[in-house]
Amino acid sequence: MSRDPLVITIGERTLALQSGDITKVPANAIGNAANSALRGGGGVDGAIHRAGGPAIMRELDAIRERIGKCTPGDAVATGAGDLPARWVLHAVGPIYRDGRHGEPEALASCFRRCMELAGELGARSLTLPAISTGVYGYPLDAAADVAVRTVVEILKAPETRLRRVTFVLFGKAPFEAFQRASNRLLGPTP
Ligand code: AR6
Secondary structure, eight states, X not given: OOOSSEEEEETTEEEXXXXXXXXXXXXXXXXXXXXXXXXXXXXXXXHHHHHHOTHHHHHHHHHHHHHOSOOTTOEEEEEOTTSSSSEEEEEEOOOOSXXXXXXXXXXXXXXXXXXXXXXXXXXXXXXXXXXXXXXXXXXXXXXXXXHHHHHHHHHHSTTOOOOEEEEEESSHHHHHHHHHHHHHHHOOOO
């Protein structure tokens, strides 16, 4: 049976996996699975805007005026409105085709950008959803592999100011996929 949450120590830092609704889990910064237009949508994006309130979209309107679209693999930061956090990091995941069109690189880049932005803002804790695994169709096990590998790599690096990264996974299937990925990459947790 799977332990939930699953907490893994990486040096002085922590990687955690838990199931649930990311809008309910307090953290300094929350990652979002947005789209290039930054106009909100369904899935986790819809849940974040509903729970966070209209202040988040007002900030995104201003960002859109400045930069136009946000390319897949990149992310932008706003305040978190009514969410139990200070910042939301809106990352744009790749739309999955067959895995040979730069999807793994773009997905890794989303997680890297979220962690970079979180570090720049001074966040110590970050929650992340399983970006691209809903509407964008990225197969769960492959996405979990990229997500866990990228986050662990950065948590092992001396520069990051982040202390704790938690994947908040919506349901049993994504939770178990991320657990398998962490077992593959880090070995089974004692
Ligand atoms: N908390 C945590 N995870 C969630 C939640 C939640 N409240 N709700 C859904 N998920 P998706 P994508 C999971 O479709 O594939 C939007 O319309 C969900 O089960 O939200 O990157 C955007 O505006 C899945 O595992 O994001 C874009 O247009 C994961 O979050 C597009 O969808 C991602 O699913 C982005 O598609």
